[in-house]
Amino acid sequence: MESVRLLSQRLQTGVLCMFGSGFHCSWHCRRLLQRGRSSCFPDVVASAACRPRKCRLQPQGRETLLCASYLSQQLTTDVSQATLASVAPVFSLMKFDKEGNISFSERKKTELYQELSLQARDLRFQHQVSISPRNNRIIMRMDFLKAVVTPEYLLILDYHNLNMEKWLFQELAPQLAGEGQLVTYSLPFEFRAIEAILQYWISYLHGRLNNLQPQILETLDALVDPKLLSVDRSKVHILLQNGKSLSELETDLKVFKETILDILDEEEVLEELCLTKWTDPQVFEESLSGIDHADEMELLLENYYRQAEDLINDARELRVLIDDSESIIFINLDRGKLRGNAGSGSQNSLK
Structure with missing residues (x-):
């Protein structure tokens, strides 16, 4: 050097x-x-x-x-x-503007936070889930999804992730351009960007639950059947793995819900999330005349808070089923051991 x-x-x-x-x-x-x-x-x-x-x-x-x-x-x-x-880390960037146009670039971290008028600590993404307003920007993280929202465009950082591929390349641009099913299409750009990210993340969590639920129910049916003469131990292992995945999902849902709740409890943060209100004089005048963007932001976040609660309740029901089935599974396992021992004893007596 x-x-x-x-x-x-x-x-x-x-x-x-x-x-x-x-x-x-x-x-x-x-x-x-x-x-x-x-x-x-x-x-x-x-x-x-x-x-x-x-x-x-x-x-x-x-x-x-x-x-x-x-x-x-x-x-x-x-x-x-x-x-x-x-x-210095290099971010692979995917940029979406208001019209849904997409561009790609790479930036060193030092260059990026200077361009965005941020500080280095703002792009550390220390928390697994976070929504933080900073200097008329919104830094969002949903685990592997890292984004920066401005009044004019949305940046997705390190977008090379298979989980996001379909959403990024097929769905996100139309949503931001107002062609999707977002309820905030008539509001400023940052509302559409935030809703699109929250919608993706809650759909991702919902998909994980939908994938686990039938597997757990099927495995439980196979393990608690009283007519079973023996228990397939491989299914017990599958149930343990699914139970672990369910615990991880419950944790992710809880963190997501608490993150939104923290924002709902802070009126100042809700105001700061309304970026255009403070940069566009016309929007500010409209807010004073009765269109309160902070109220709109609160309604948006409350919607996803409720969705997270619903998923938490569904996950909790699965957890209760697993816990209630444990005693029956152990009984069937013991019954299988007894039958195995009895069979061995009969063979020995015949000899």
Whole structure:
């Protein structure tokens, strides 16, 4: 890296003033001046008080401390810049505008948050599920779905995910352009973007439940039948795996529901989510004349809060069925063991 190469040129033996051991070398400073490298560290050379005599170790004084301080700062700055330049994450971006037009690009994190007038921490996506207004932007995360909503466009970050492929390439653009089934089509763009993301996520969670429900019911029917002479242990393993998946789904539903509830409890956050209200004077005047966008946002979020509650109740019913069936499954397992032992005893007696 160029910055590292330049740094290594600067840190010659004569420039590193042995600040670690508490001494500095005047002779090396003189050599540095003779080679015309004083421009690299002008403050250090000026403060080193170099003398045209043989190299000798001198006790650490004010000059040495200044030299060490300057070198330490220079080393930290140059190496940090080189490291950031080499490891800065690159986001693959999919951009949707109001008309449903799509464009693709790649941006380093540093470039992206500057373009969006955000801070670096805003794009860390620390929480698995979050909806956060920041500087007239909305940062959203639904697990693997990461997005930034502005009054003019929607950015999907790191869009290479099989779960989102159909939605991104077939459904999202028409929804944002007002051709879908969104209830917010007559409201500003950020409403459509938020609704589209929430609709996708609740559909994704619903799909996971719909996939688990028939598997669990079928497995339970096979395990609790009183006519069974033996229990298929492989089905017990399947039930355990499905039970684990159900627990994960319940957790995701709970986090989603609580995230929305936190916003509903904060009137200021609801206001901040209405981006266009604060950037378009006409929209602001309309809100004052009776069209309250914060109320519209509240209704939108309440709708998905209720949907999350319904899914939680359905998942809870499945959990109750599993818990209630455990005792019967254990009885059938014990019955199978007894029959197996009895069969072995009969064979031994025949012998």
